[in-house]
Amino acid sequence: MESGQWTEDIKKALENNDQALAVKRVQEYLDKENNTPINIAVTGESGSGKSTFVNAFRGINNEDEGAAPTGCVETTTEVTPYLHPNYPNVKLWDLPGIGTPNFSADNYLELVGFERFDFFIIISATRFRENDVKLAQEIQGMKKKFYFVRSKIDSDLRNEEISQRDFNAERTLQQIRDNCIQGLQRQGVESPQVFLVSSFHLHLYDFTLLGDTFEGELPAHKKHALLLAMPNISQDVIDKKKKAFQSKIKYYATLSAGVAAAPVPGLSAAVDVGVLVSVVTQYVNGFGLDKPSLQRLADSTHVPYDELIAIIVSPLAAVKITPGLVLKVLLGCAGTAALMAAEEGSRFIPILGILAAMSLSFTFTYRALSYFLDTLAEDAQRVFKKALGLDTSV
Structure with a gap:
């Protein structure tokens, strides 16, 4: 108005x-x-850290009231919206893992109601697999934005530090990034961009870059609303x-x-x-x-x-x-x-x-x-x- x-x-x-x-x-x-709606879909295979990411983005802990349930096994069995505590117009949707019994890869987007989402975040804790790539290609075909997020980076670095005598954090991060990018390229994704994120330490690694990318690709009114909701x-x-x-x-x-x-x-x-x-x-x-x-x-x-x-x-x-x-x-x-x-x-x-x-x-x-x-x-x-x-x- x-x-x-x-x-x-x-x-x-x-x-x-x-x-x-x-x-x-x-x-x-x-x-x-100040009520511009933003709907963010967070998806990936079970155990990839989707729910933890949803909680971290909203600035809440996994144990807080209203947190998305987390665990070592698949805890998301249906499409579930989680509102930002200060900006309820911003919703993060925790989607069931692609390829789970009730959400097959073939009609995943239809089952989760893809049209409601402004963009998708595809999360993996290891490497991006065939289902992730297929989903990305279908999202692209629907003229929607998607972003690859490689999660649990803090855990990877700890493991590498224990196992390597000449450990170097920057070199390890680059190796993880290159491995993800090369894997996506082999599966037919052109010029993939992968963001390395730890949901327990958002100020480290690539979360800031991920936020900058959101801002650069969203319409102005949505960009403003998302910025205010960012931790x-x-x-x-x-x-x-x-x-x-x-x-x-x-x-x-x-x-x-x-x-x-x-x-x-x-x-x-x-x-x-x-x-x-x-x-x-x-x-x-x-x-x-x-x-x-x-x-x-x-x-x-x-x-x-x-x-x-x-x-x-x-x-x-x-x-x-x-x-x-x-x-x-x-x-x-x-x-x-x-x-x-x-x-x-x-x-x-x-x-x-x-x-x-x-x-x-x-x-x-x-x-x-x-x-x-x-x-x-x-x-x-x-x-x-x-x-x-x-x-x-x-």
């Missing part, structure tokens, strides 16, 4: 001078903007999220200015705070600074939760974002209260008052969101470094 249509909807909501309805319409719009596996990912959020600030500020054009005292401030609450909640969730995400990070990295909390500066992390909290933080910022008061006061200026109110509303929303984004992004970087045992000095 374009901003013009959005403004028209708000104006309709104002016909009865109903502030609550106007704020509700704003919230509905913001929710719609914070590197400082680069955090920076990308910040830039994605930053690109929307001018848009939100323009919408705020549109509401300020309505000659209803108190409405613009109410809507502005509603927008701030919604967008700041996006920032907190996207950066993994909400309490459940921080607890999962503490559990997976064995860094105590209290130590992660201790290095966070913003009072908006690990708490429920409310209008009262947002206003409290803003009132501590120089000039913010004056901007809000000036906007309301300008309404009583004849002729030019509404234009002044629009300008002040734009400036207020833009500055407030920029401030929140900067502080939360810095906190996300501190938490990332602390979780990985890196230097956390700023």
Whole structure:
């Protein structure tokens, strides 16, 4: 929905001078903007690590509530969607292993409902076999994207280190990659790209490259939604999220200015705070600074939760974002209260008052969101470094 249509909807909501309805319409719009559906299919032979990958991508541990079941034998017996804990519009579908009794290779795509998926991740813990290749070729024929992921790399490296006297990690990784690529080429796959991944250490090996590849090949609106749902596996990912959020600030500020054009005292401030609450909640969730995400990070990295909390500066992390909290933080910022008061006061200026109110509303929303984004992004970087045992000095 374009901003013009959005403004028209708000104006309709104002016909009865109903502030609550106007704020509700704003919230509905913001929710719609951030609900782009993404459906990712994760498949491969049984025991390849599909379920562990699904859990890791969602930032949860195998033992957490809502985790995809894992085990040494095939645990996925039907097509099962798993929602991202912070972005339920992003679903990872754990598919039964290709070639299992109820999902034969010949009609696998039809059985799993291939048309619902944006792309496929084909996982193998050893080498990619005939069924994997056949599936990839059929996916390609359906004009869908697929990606080969070689899993359990951490286990391979440990085994090689034990068995080799002159072990070299980089050489071993390249040998694994070459072996997979050559095997796929022998089976007729042209120019295959294989990503080496450890679901227990996503910040290592090729997961970052895999995420970059997703971004480069998805439509813009889907790319944005997927980026926000990606786990914070590197400082680069955090920076990308910040830039994605930053690109929307001018848009939100323009919408705020549109509401300020309505000659209803108190409405613009109410809507502005509603927008701030919604967008700041996006920032907190996207950066993994909400309490459940921080607890999962503490559990997976064995860094105590209290130590992660201790290095966070913003009072908006690990708490429920409310209008009262947002206003409290803003009132501590120089000039913010004056901007809000000036906007309301300008309404009583004849002729030019509404234009002044629009300008002040734009400036207020833009500055407030920029401030929140900067502080939360810095906190996300501190938490990332602390979780990985890196230097956390700023």
